[in-house]
Amino acid sequence: EPEVTQTPSHQVTQMGQEVILRCVPISNHLYFYWYRQILGQKVEFLVSFYNNEISEKSEIFDDQFSVERPDGSNFTLKIRSTKLEDSAMYFCASTPQSTNEKLFFGSGTQLSVL
Amino acid sequence: QKEVEQDPGPLSVPEGAIVSLNCTYSNSAFQYFMWYRQYSRKGPELLMYTYSSGNKEDGRFTAQVDKSSKYISLFIRDSQPSDSATYLCAMDYNQGGKLIFGQGTELSVKP
Numbered sequence: 001e002p003e004v005t006q007t008p009s010h011q012v013t014q015m016g017q018e019v020i021l022r023c024v025p026i027s028n029h030l031y032f033y034w035y036r037q038i039l040g041q042k043v044e045f046l047v048s049f050y051n052n053e054i055s056e057k058s059e060i061f062d063d064q065f066s067v068e069r070p071d072g073s074n075f076t077l078k079i080r081s082t083k084l085e086d087s088a089m090y091f092c093a094s095t096p097q098s099t100n101e102k103l104f105f106g107s108g109t110q111l112s113v114l
Numbered sequence: 115q116k117e118v119e120q121d122p123g124p125l126s127v128p129e130g131a132i133v134s135l136n137c138t139y140s141n142s143a144f145q146y147f148m149w150y151r152q153y154s155r156k157g158p159e160l161l162m163y164t165y166s167s168g169n170k171e172d173g174r175f176t177a178q179v180d181k182s183s184k185y186i187s188l189f190i191r192d193s194q195p196s197d198s199a200t201y202l203c204a205m206d207y208n209q210g211g212k213l214i215f216g217q218g219t220e221l222s223v224k225p
Contacts, residue, residue: 004157033211043158043202043215056212091157099209100146105157
């Protein structure tokens with residue numbers, strides 16, 4: 001069964017450093033998402049992306065965050081200057097069309113900011 | 115009032131029991147209702163998907179939506195130890211994929 005792949009599974013960084021989280025969505029999917037889950041809290045929507053543009057973003061997704069689809073297979077989330085409160089599990093998700101019925105999540109990248 | 119509320123548990127049941135998981139919500143604009151299962155250190159996995167009110171059954175799982183009460187439920191029949199996981203309810207206003215999740219209920223099924 002096809003799956004969304006995220007790398008690395010765990011990333012440790014120093015506060016103020018830039019990080020890039022990488023995702024390979026399912027190959028025929030067109031809509032891409034990032035969510036995050038701070039330990040013990042709810043899964044939260046960050047951003048949706050379609051046709052090389054951000055479709056929607058949450059209040060969390062401020063100027064420190066950016067997303068990119070640099071080629072036909074990867075989808076990345078960049079945090080420019082990490083803060084302690086950015087420590088969380090980040091999930092990438094994708095869907096083949098504008099529907100939430102086939103929204104598949106990756107296994108996540110655990111980001112630890114020290 | 116929180117948009118989506120879910121009892122975090124933990125909930126412990128014996129194998130074979132019927133499990134009932136619930137969420138309430140405050141915004142009547144939600145139209146799409148989902149249940150996800152999340153194992154430790156893994157991403158959410160879609161279990162059930164319902165549009166508007168009504169029931170939906172898939173094997174041992176039944177999802178119910180009552181929009182008049184703003185209340186959704188997931189029932190698991192003949193629960194198995196492999197059902198032990200965190201169950202997340204999620205909702206969406208449209209097909210945009212901006213899901214609003216509940217806190218998640220941690221379920222443990224004891225052999």
